[in-house]
Amino acid sequence: xxxxxxxxxxxxxxxxxxxxxxxxGEAHPQxxxxxxxxxxxxxxxxxxxxxxxxxxxxxxxxFVEREPWIGAISSWYHLGVDGISVALIVLTSFCTxxxxxxxxxxIENRVQxxxxxxxxxxxxxxxxxxxxxxxxxxxFFEAMLIPMFIIIGIWGxxxxxxxxxxxxxxxxxxxxxxxxxxxxxxxxxxSWALSDLAALPLSATEQMWLFFAFLLAFAVKVPxxxxxxxxxxxxxxxxxxxxxxxxxxxxxxxGYGFLRFNLPVTPDASQxxxxxxxxxxxxxxxxxxxxxxxxxxxxxLIAYSSISHxxxxxxxxxxxxxxxxxxxxxxxxxxxxxxxMVQMVSHGFISAAMFSCxxxxxxxxxxxxxxxxxxxxxxxxxxxxxxxxxxxxxxGLPGTSGFVGEFMVILASFQxxxxxxxxxxxxxxxxxxxxLWLVKRVIFGAVANDHVAQLKDIDAREALVLVxxxxxxxxxxxxxxxxxxxxxxxxxQLVQQLLASKV
Amino acid sequence: xxxxxKELIPLTPxxxxxxxxxxxxxxxxxxxxxxxxxxxxxxxAILVLTAIMxxxxxxxxxxxxxxxFVRDGMSDLLKLGILITTAVVFVYAKxxxxxxxxxxxxxxxxxxxxxxxxxxxxxxxxxxxxxxxxELLALSSYALVALNRDSKLSSESAMKYFVxxxxxxxxxxxxxxxxxxxxxxxxxAGIHGVAAVAYHDxxxxxxxxxxxxxxxxxxKFGAAPFHMWLPDVYxxxxxxxxxxxxxxxxxxxxxxAYRILEGALSSLLTDWQGMLAILALLSLAIGxxxxxxxxxxxxxxxYSTISHVGFLFLGLLAxxxxxxxxxxxxxxxxxxxxxxxxxxxxLLSRADFEAEExxxxxxxxQRNSWYAxxxxxxMASLAGVxxxxxxxxxxxxLQAAVTDFLWLAIAAGVFxxxxxxxxxxxxxxxxxxxxxxxxxxALPNDVPFRFVLSVNCLxxxxxxxxxxxxxxxxxxxxxx
Numbered sequence: 009x010x011x012x013x014x015x016x017x018x019x020x021x022x023x024x025x026x027x028x029x030x031x032x033g034e035a036h037p038q039x040x041x042x043x044x045x046x047x048x049x050x051x052x053x054x055x056x057x058x059x060x061x062x063x064x065x066x067x068x069x070x071f072v073e074r075e076p077w078i079g080a081i082s083s084w085y086h087l088g089v090d091g092i093s094v095a096l097i098v099l100t101s102f103c104t105x106x107x108x109x110x111x112x113x114x115i116e117n118r119v120q121x122x123x124x125x126x127x128x129x130x131x132x133x134x135x136x137x138x139x140x141x142x143x144x145x146x147x148f149f150e151a152m153l154i155p156m157f158i159i160i161g162i163w164g165x166x167x168x169x170x171x172x173x174x175x176x177x178x179x180x181x182x183x184x185x186x187x188x189x190x191x192x193x194x195x196x197x198x199s200w201a202l203s204d205l206a207a208l209p210l211s212a213t214e215q216m217w218l219f220f221a222f223l224l225a226f227a228v229k230v231p232x233x234x235x236x237x238x239x240x241x242x243x244x245x246x247x248x249x250x251x252x253x254x255x256x257x258x259x260x261x262x263g264y265g266f267l268r269f270n271l272p273v274t275p276d277a278s279q280x281x282x283x284x285x286x287x288x289x290x291x292x293x294x295x296x297x298x299x300x301x302x303x304x305x306x307x308x309l310i311a312y313s314s315i316s317h318x319x320x321x322x323x324x325x326x327x328x329x330x331x332x333x334x335x336x337x338x339x340x341x342x343x344x345x346x347x348x349m350v351q352m353v354s355h356g357f358i359s360a361a362m363f364s365c366x367x368x369x370x371x372x373x374x375x376x377x378x379x380x381x382x383x384x385x386x387x388x389x390x391x392x393x394x395x396x397x398x399x400x401x402x403x404g405l406p407g408t409s410g411f412v413g414e415f416m417v418i419l420a421s422f423q424x425x426x427x428x429x430x431x432x433x434x435x436x437x438x439x440x441x442x443x444l445w446l447v448k449r450v451i452f453g454a455v456a457n458d459h460v461a462q463l464k465d466i467d468a469r470e471a472l473v474l475v476x477x478x479x480x481x482x483x484x485x486x487x488x489x490x491x492x493x494x495x496x497x498x499x500x501q502l503v504q505q506l507l508a509s510k511v
Numbered sequence: 512x513x514x515x516x517k518e519l520i521p522l523t524p525x526x527x528x529x530x531x532x533x534x535x536x537x538x539x540x541x542x543x544x545x546x547x548x549x550x551x552x553x554x555x556a557i558l559v560l561t562a563i564m565x566x567x568x569x570x571x572x573x574x575x576x577x578x579x580f581v582r583d584g585m586s587d588l589l590k591l592g593i594l595i596t597t598a599v600v601f602v603y604a605k606x607x608x609x610x611x612x613x614x615x616x617x618x619x620x621x622x623x624x625x626x627x628x629x630x631x632x633x634x635x636x637x638x639x640x641x642x643x644x645x646e647l648l649a650l651s652s653y654a655l656v657a658l659n660r661d662s663k664l665s666s667e668s669a670m671k672y673f674v675x676x677x678x679x680x681x682x683x684x685x686x687x688x689x690x691x692x693x694x695x696x697x698x699x700a701g702i703h704g705v706a707a708v709a710y711h712d713x714x715x716x717x718x719x720x721x722x723x724x725x726x727x728x729x730x731k732f733g734a735a736p737f738h739m740w741l742p743d744v745y746x747x748x749x750x751x752x753x754x755x756x757x758x759x760x761x762x763x764x765x766x767x768a769y770r771i772l773e774g775a776l777s778s779l780l781t782d783w784q785g786m787l788a789i790l791a792l793l794s795l796a797i798g799x800x801x802x803x804x805x806x807x808x809x810x811x812x813x814y815s816t817i818s819h820v821g822f823l824f825l826g827l828l829a830x831x832x833x834x835x836x837x838x839x840x841x842x843x844x845x846x847x848x849x850x851x852x853x854x855x856x857x858l859l860s861r862a863d864f865e866a867e868e869x870x871x872x873x874x875x876x877q878r879n880s881w882y883a884x885x886x887x888x889x890m891a892s893l894a895g896v897x898x899x900x901x902x903x904x905x906x907x908x909l910q911a912a913v914t915d916f917l918w919l920a921i922a923a924g925v926f927x928x929x930x931x932x933x934x935x936x937x938x939x940x941x942x943x944x945x946x947x948x949x950x951x952x953a954l955p956n957d958v959p960f961r962f963v964l965s966v967n968c969l970x971x972x973x974x975x976x977x978x979x980x981x982x983x984x985x986x987x988x989x990x991x
Binding site for chain 2: 030034076077078079080081118121143146147148149150151153154157158161162168169172173176177180181184185187188191192194195
């Protein structure tokens, strides 16, 4: 089982498959779709195999592959997974399959390029989650930009060029400082291995600069207020599949980066500046929640809702530092980190589902404006039922996955400071307000106009996508234990790392 | 001192190149225009044979003419880079020259003599040899720029190039004479030995000499503020000539800078570090910011060259073995990247149409998605996006500079982000804009050209994925 390189397969199968699709040419779009789907399904199967073969009782890296990569700077092609990575890898391959099915009919020009972009993107994202060499991580982290740049730029809406340039340059700018920070660390440690960087003693000043270099890179990616402004633009202009991948996985890479870099490499600086991140997270949770309330564009509304929900992730991550260092409560810290991770996975499913729903409406009406809809439930009952389910999950209804993560984070922050918990709890009200109001305006009420009256309900293919997400949302909401257990050992180890000062 | 045949052994590639280029000049006289392809073939064969003679499995240090000529691992590697790049340039030049009536033997002979000059520059053990090589390259280049004598633009830029180039050569020569005055020798190793001692007594003279030498170097590299000739020359020259002067000479310029700065003046390290730091910062700033407003692709690539020179200096000014290896890596990879970029311009050009505006690349993806993908790779590599070689090269110079010049490394990073914008604009034109006409691209009917261009572009990706061997080779070429 350890003998063959499963992780390399997960990374390179979609990339090579994507290139094959690209080479197949324009003439056979249907062939490109089926072949792309087959590759994505094979990757999903491989990732499930990874999950099945993963020993969640151990915090050690598993499925490790290590080959020399660039000898001159002792960088290794070093892949490995822990519980956190496995969860995100499965999420990635699951979402990619549904994205390809979702785009079956809505993308008609240059299909082979579309499919290829998503497959290459999938491989690179999986690479980010299993790279254990900082340089390799950075390479995957940055290389993702090009396929996404093209996805938004070719198949996006009217202002796609503006949005995609903004997306690219924002992210590129954020990460260049991380690169310099990583080079600094390499010169000090003589190694790019994440485990060596985590063990490297660093002075308080060094940690501070590195912390901010990493913070900038990942805060742009998450995105945190106030560097979030690229996200609404990118989401609104991106094609449905692009929005789904962006919300479901690319944002998670920011949170994942915090767990892999800020916390283990600069624990003391993270503790010192946890207040800052917590404050920004609360701004995201509360203020951006209110911003979402006034949006007229459905995609923009969901984009702001994403920022708000990702605020919970950063809150959970950084509250754990306060808990472990100041309150001396490692159990609560573990809860906070677990909450953040569950929230990441759950938000991946929910936001992907919400964007898919908007995409389904857009395919029929060619409008994303709330005002153009009303009474959709009358003409699309099945769709309405699923949309309401996702809306409930988005507002954190118990029984859905949205509740689990938020509840865990609020519980953890209550142990740090009840006022923080109160602040975070506001989102349950605001989140419910903007989501349910959206549902009311779009789904319920009388049929608003002739276009809505002519809507056809979802067909089997669209139902497959939405039901797929619905099953995931409900399964995670009703029985989150497998996910929590999967990550438990890794998170416990992370908490141990946080306990030790590096100065 | 009597000259024996044995002494010429280290010069074998140069002697062969000189002999065969003279032979080519003669042979070409008897080749009629329809058979001109033979000259093309012979020129490439000469380069390949010279490259074979240059390659040695275990390079040791050999000298000739009492140390005036040095052959070591570094010179071998740089010469291979120069020869291979020029061979690629020849392949790309043919489909451009042919329909314009420029497909003459002169192009090849001038380029080959330029190559000879470059080979001398990287093997120089004496300031006179440095100058000799430099002038051989420069004079060939002046003539090449004016190759299309009916074009006003070409003549104007050749004139500009010549006047400014002569000025820079004068500066360099003046600096050399001061170094000679301060140390009493022109031998690079000799200066190296004396300079450390002379630094106390002759500091002022040495520093003055250094300033003039740096000005000369800066001009040859095209570093700001000595960059003014570069956009005009790139723009005004026939694309085939731009191809040549934009690629291999950057490798030679690195060799020259290494020979002078490290070989002779390493005891003045702290002095020239500061000067190069200023040049690097200015080049990064001017190159990247001015490139944003260019609409002509050749001019944009000229400003992009200026910014890349800034990056290259970042490696040079570290003054460490890693830094030189990084700068060398940068020069080599930049040469092949820029050759691919101009090769793409040639690909899109027609007999009556120069595809040198960014506008001309609009909608290329719809007309020919393969070459759009190739151009995407070139632009992504120039922008320094990972998995392409441009990123690894930037990483190499940044990691060399971070220790002592953290501020400069950060500034370089910021300018790299600014710079990414104009490369993205080309990608945007190709992928997101609608083409002027949707008819498929009429490709030049030159199979070797198309094949080499595709291989060259794919190499940017391949080297990015497996940069280890080349980097290790660069590191091994720099003596510890």
